[in-house]
Amino acid sequence: MSFNREQLIGVWKSTGMGTDLDALHPLPDWVTTLRPDGTYSCLVNGRDDAEGSPFHQTWELRDSGDSREFTDFFGLKPGHTLVDLTMAIAPIPEFQIDEWTRDRMLYQIIELTDTKMLLRILNHTYERPAYQRFERISNQLDI
Numbered sequence: 001m002s003f004n005r006e007q008l009i010g011v012w013k014s015t016g017m018g019t020d021l022d023a024l025h026p027l028p029d030w031v032t033t034l035r036p037d038g039t040y041s042c043l044v045n046g047r048d049d050a051e052g053s054p055f056h057q058t059w060e061l062r063d064s065g066d067s068r069e070f071t072d073f074f075g076l077k078p079g080h081t082l083v084d085l086t087m088a089i090a091p092i093p094e095f096q097i098d099e100w101t102r103d104r105m106l107y108q109i110i111e112l113t114d115t116k117m118l119l120r121i122l123n124h125t126y127e128r129p130a131y132q133r134f135e136r137i138s139n140q141l142d143i
Contacts, residue, residue, distance in 0.1 A: 003081040003112050005061055008034050011141065012117060012134040019128040021118075032134070034059055035141060040085065053088035053100050060084050064108070074122050076108065083107040083119065107132070 011033045016024025031043045040059045042049045050057050064071065065078025076082075085105045091098055107119035114136065121130040 002063075002079065003061065003109055005036070007112055008059075008061070008083070008117070009036050009141075010034060010139045011137040013137050015133045015135050017121075017130070017132045019130050021131055024131065024133055031137065033141060042087075050088035050090075053090070055086075055088045055100065055102055057088050058086045074106075081109045082122070083109060
């Protein structure tokens with residue numbers, strides 16, 4: 001199934017995450033804003049997780065047929081829409097990360113309506129597929 005950028009732009013609140021779609025675990029106050037310019041922000045408990053970062057956090061849509069990484073490593077067939085996030089990671093000295101760095105998260109869109117979004121987390125450490133569910137708070141970006 002194919003989706004476009006305009007369908008995702010807006011403010012989304014995460015309502016659960018986990019490996020069992022029937023029993024997703026509630027998350028702390030987690031709000032993600034996807035902007036039309038390809039940047040995003042994520043507030044966890046009201047705090048910007050990239051505050052002070054020298055990098056912009058970015059997102060883009062990809063087709064699962066765009067790369068052998070998607071077909072070979074994740075076993076996806078072409079035609080699935082993926083959300084590719086590049087996030088800023090704050091220094092974590094106890095893990096010898098002394099400067100800001102970036103990491104990439106890749107999600108497959110399973111369901112997307114005007115009010116709800118269900119993503120499958122592709123690069124995770126669970127033995128079973130992991131999912132994250134969102135509800136749209138607003139199409140406006142100024143809340």
